[in-house]
Amino acid sequence: MSSQSDSLPRPTRAEAEEAVRTLLRWGGEDPTREGLLDTPSRVVKSYEDFYSGYRDDPREILSRTFSEVDDYDEIVLLRDIRFESHCEHHMVPIIGRAHVAYLPRSRVVGISKLARVVEAYARRFQIQERLTAQIANTIDEILQPHGTAVILEAGHQCMTTRGVHRPGVSMVTSRMLGVFRDNSDTRRELMAMLNRPQLSEF
Numbered sequence: 001m002s003s004q005s006d007s008l009p010r011p012t013r014a015e016a017e018e019a020v021r022t023l024l025r026w027g028g029e030d031p032t033r034e035g036l037l038d039t040p041s042r043v044v045k046s047y048e049d050f051y052s053g054y055r056d057d058p059r060e061i062l063s064r065t066f067s068e069v070d071d072y073d074e075i076v077l078l079r080d081i082r083f084e085s086h087c088e089h090h091m092v093p094i095i096g097r098a099h100v101a102y103l104p105r106s107r108v109v110g111i112s113k114l115a116r117v118v119e120a121y122a123r124r125f126q127i128q129e130r131l132t133a134q135i136a137n138t139i140d141e142i143l144q145p146h147g148t149a150v151i152l153e154a155g156h157q158c159m160t161t162r163g164v165h166r167p168g169v170s171m172v173t174s175r176m177l178g179v180f181r182d183n184s185d186t187r188r189e190l191m192a193m194l195n196r197p198q199l200s201e202f
């Protein structure tokens with residue numbers, strides 16, 4: 001699935017700011033009111049941040065790997081990676097935590113890179129299911145481990161602050177590839193690692 005259309009020209013910043021003014025007017029406001037004068041530029045700036053993932057290449061992020069790991073052949077798990085995304089249906093936040101694991105074959109990657117891959121896909125218009133799959137598929141494709149597992153748990157503000165108004169509900173999605181899908185022992189080991197209480201605040 002293409003994440004950004006190549007055929008549609010990107011609107012200018014002025015056009016994006018004008019769109020915000022339109023929404024302010026539509027909401028019942030006067031965009032020329034003093035308190036709102038800078039709002040369009042602030043919103044557009046925020047959007048640059050929220051959707052910065054389109055400028056990242058997650059494959060590139062994972063391209064530098066280390067192969068001298070003294071035959072480390074156990075699960076590598078990075079858990080509780082906070083992420084902020086936006087639901088593509090309502091353009092409101094999805095905020096949650098990601099747990100990312102892989103069982104290296106020969107190459108490992110710096111752990112901050114895993115968090116950056118999460119962020120590169122999260123900072124786009126998303127649905128949680130696709131976000132989960134994209135993170136797992138990319139790690140699996142680039143690192144070619146024995147297996148990759150990604151679990152996401154998140155609250156969707158389109159559900160908590162509008163529509164059915166159900167605060168406290170979280171959605172859990174997972175994608176298990178390789179040994180995490182095929183080998184129940186490996187999957188159980190991962191779950192045990194995830195359920196272990198954190199040792200400290202480090």
Ligand SMILES: [Zn+2]
Pocket residue numbers: 087088089090091156158159
């Ligand atoms: Zn939504």
